Amino acid sequence: MSSSTTSKPRYQPIQPVHPNVTVPLPEQPIDRFVRPVARFLHIEAASGVLLMLCTAFAIIMANSAWADSYLSFWKTEAGVSFGSLHFQHSLRHIINDGLMAIFFFVIGLEVKRELVHGALSDLRRATLPIAAAVGGMVVPAGIYLALQYDQPAARGWGIPMATDIAFVVGFLALLGSRVPNNLRVLLLSLAIVDDIGAIIVIAIGYTHELDGRFLMLAAIGVGIVHLFSRLGVRRFPPYIIAGLLAWLAFHESGVHATLTGVILGLMTPAKATIVPDHFHQYLIKTGESFRGEVWHTANQRAQKVREVQRLTRETVSPLEYLETTLHPWSSYFIIPIFAMANAGVAMQLSNIEDPVAIAVTLGLVVGKPLGVLLFCVLAVQIGWARLPSGVSWRILIAGSFLTGIGFTMALFIDGLAFGEEGLDTAKTGIMVGSAISAVLGMVLLMWTLPKRKTTKVQT
Missing domain, CATH: 1.20.1530.10 (Na+/H+ antiporter like domain)
Incomplete structure (x- = not known):
């Protein structure tokens, strides 16, 4: 397509950290501060350097x-209390x-x-x-x-x-x-x-000395995590709650x-839940709903966004x-x-x-x-x-x-x-x-x- 027929974008995309990646988001003042930090964190040696500095400190x-x-x-001392706990x-x-x-x-x-x-x-x-x-x-x-x-x-x-x-x-x-x-x-x-x-x-x-009661409770917490996985639970909060239960039980058990x-x-x-090819077909099928006036007049846009976010995550x-x-x-x-x-x-x-x-x-x-x-x-x-x-x-x-x-x-x-x-x-x-x-x-x-x-x- 010639330059004369190319429409000018209504936003200025952020210059990406990696040259082949485009991020269609408008430039923000915070980006000029965040971008150098992001580049630093992408350097493999950065974590070792930071660890060395904290150790020296x-x-x-x-x-x-x-x-x-x-x-x-x-x-x-720091902590939380809940009733008698x-x-x-x-x-x-x-x-x-x-x-x-x-x-x-x-x-x-x-x-x-x-x-x-x-x-x-x-x-x-x-x-x-x-x-x-x-x-x-x-x-x-x-x-x-x-x-x-x-x-x-x-x-x-x-x-x-x-x-x-x-x-x-x-x-x-x-x-x-x-x-x-x-x-x-x-x-x-x-x-x-x-x-x-x-x-x-x-x-x-x-x-140290083991407490069988808490070990049993920890095993139940781990078992609940396994059960969630077998049932196909995809949300993280249930796993976090069961994991916290297991952590507290292990903490009190001696392990x-x-x-x-x-x-x-x-x-x-x-293993990923969705095959990338299937997700690609889904994006092609639903892509039209994100175009111009179709998107501005569409119903349940937030629900559509959440669905795309959830399915995108399931490709890995x-x-x-x-x-x-x-x-x-x-x-x-x-x-x-x-x-x-x-x-x-x-x-x-x-x-x-x-x-x-x-x-x-x-x-x-x-x-x-x-x-x-x-x-x-x-x-x-x-x-x-x-x-x-x-x-x-x-x-x-x-x-x-x-x-x-x-x-x-x-x-x-x-x-x-x-x-x-x-x-x-x-x-x-x-x-x-x-x-x-x-x-x-x-x-x-x-x-x-x-x-x-x-x-x-x-x-």
């Missing part, structure tokens, strides 16, 4: 003149048991996605990351227990076992295209299997309440929809606020020299890469797995040091092992061990990865 505050006020703030806990407890349940729900969704559609869906592809993750859990725990055998702090054996996926993603993103995609997939799959292992450790190793999130995440359907699985919806909240709100509430530790020389700090540090810096490599070599030698294309042993050795960044889950298990506030010496070991692992991993990767190809301009 917590450490600075815990070592400043305002340390007492800062640390006591997280002990502030009272739910009142410290802010740190609400974050660690409440908000972190959403974080674990996202982990459950990620694990389900990998098991159904991702690298863990094929046993041959999954063998190497599973072997690496098992080695990266067993050897650090063994080193910690060997150094803390028959000591009161031996209960912290689970602290150096898990890899922090946010930091791993962030550091790999900083290296850009130099990182082979297969190494990225291997390390992320390893971190997800690590999360599964950490969940099992929390459920078995850090469960850590965050496991509710994992269970519900693994139960989330991974509940798992995909919830993961993409909750992942930003988990990465950019829950984990940073968890870090601010739990990473505040007095960095004293005596803490660094403490046997617990040394055990955690060695578990992360030595145990993680050693365990990953030993079990990878074993899996390859037996013939159960092989190195993916583009990943040499040198590159795997370098990348294995990044698995020693055990920040989020390590702090979480520290709180389970040594009380809500954790143990300062264990936190010191987590900080030092994670920092050393990050530096070693990045230096070795920059040294071993192929250099970026540069094109010479001929004159």
Whole structure:
């Protein structure tokens, strides 16, 4: 169509973040502020950078003149009451048991996605990351227990076992295209299997006395969620109510309440209800009702809009929809606020020299890469797995040091092992061990990865 016959739009569309996407909405003043933030949040390294800043803030505050006020703030009591029922806990407890349940729900969704559609869906592809993750859990725990055998702090054996996926993603993103995609997939799959292992450790190793009555009530809540799914309930509020019931029951049962999130995440359907082709036909059929005067004179327009919204959402699985919806909240709100509430530790020389700090540090810096490599070599030698294309042993050795960044889950298990506030010496070991692992991993990767190809301009 020629330009002379083209009608001029009555609105100015927003310039999209991605060049091939058009958003037919009028330009608003708020967009000039929101758009740069949206671009920042689309950067993979952003969540790791934000987590690092919040951790630094917590450490600075815990070592400043305002340390007492800062640390006591997280002990502030908050809660709700309903008749004779009272739910009142410290802010740190609400974050660690409440908000972190959403974080674990996202982990459950990620694990389900990998098991159904991702690298863990094929046993041959999954063998190497599973072997690496098992080695990266067993050897650090063994080193910690060997150094803390028959000591009161031996209960912290689970602290150096898990890899922090946010930091791993962030550091790999900083290296850009130099990182082979297969190494990225291997390390992320390893971190997800690590999360599964950490969940099992929390459920078995850090469960207190069990209350059978509340366990039964939790099972009923989970059963109601399953029943809703079997009956085809598509709305989220009934699931949220049943999930809250299960969470409260687990919270009172002795099993850590965050496991509710994992269970519900693994139960989330991974298949869409509507085939995209059928939805496309529906849009063609109903598209005329949105044209000009037909739309302005139509009846029940709000109902039509709600119907299109509902059917649009049903073209993707509940798992995909919830993961993409909750992942930003988990990465950019829950984990940073968890870090601010739990990473505040007095960095004293005596803490660094403490046997617990040394055990955690060695578990992360030595145990993680050693365990990953030993079990990878074993899996390859037996013939159960092989190195993916583009990943040499040198590159795997370098990348294995990044698995020693055990920040989020390590702090979480520290709180389970040594009380809500954790143990300062264990936190010191987590900080030092994670920092050393990050530096070693990045230096070795920059040294071993192929250099970026540069094109010479001929004159």
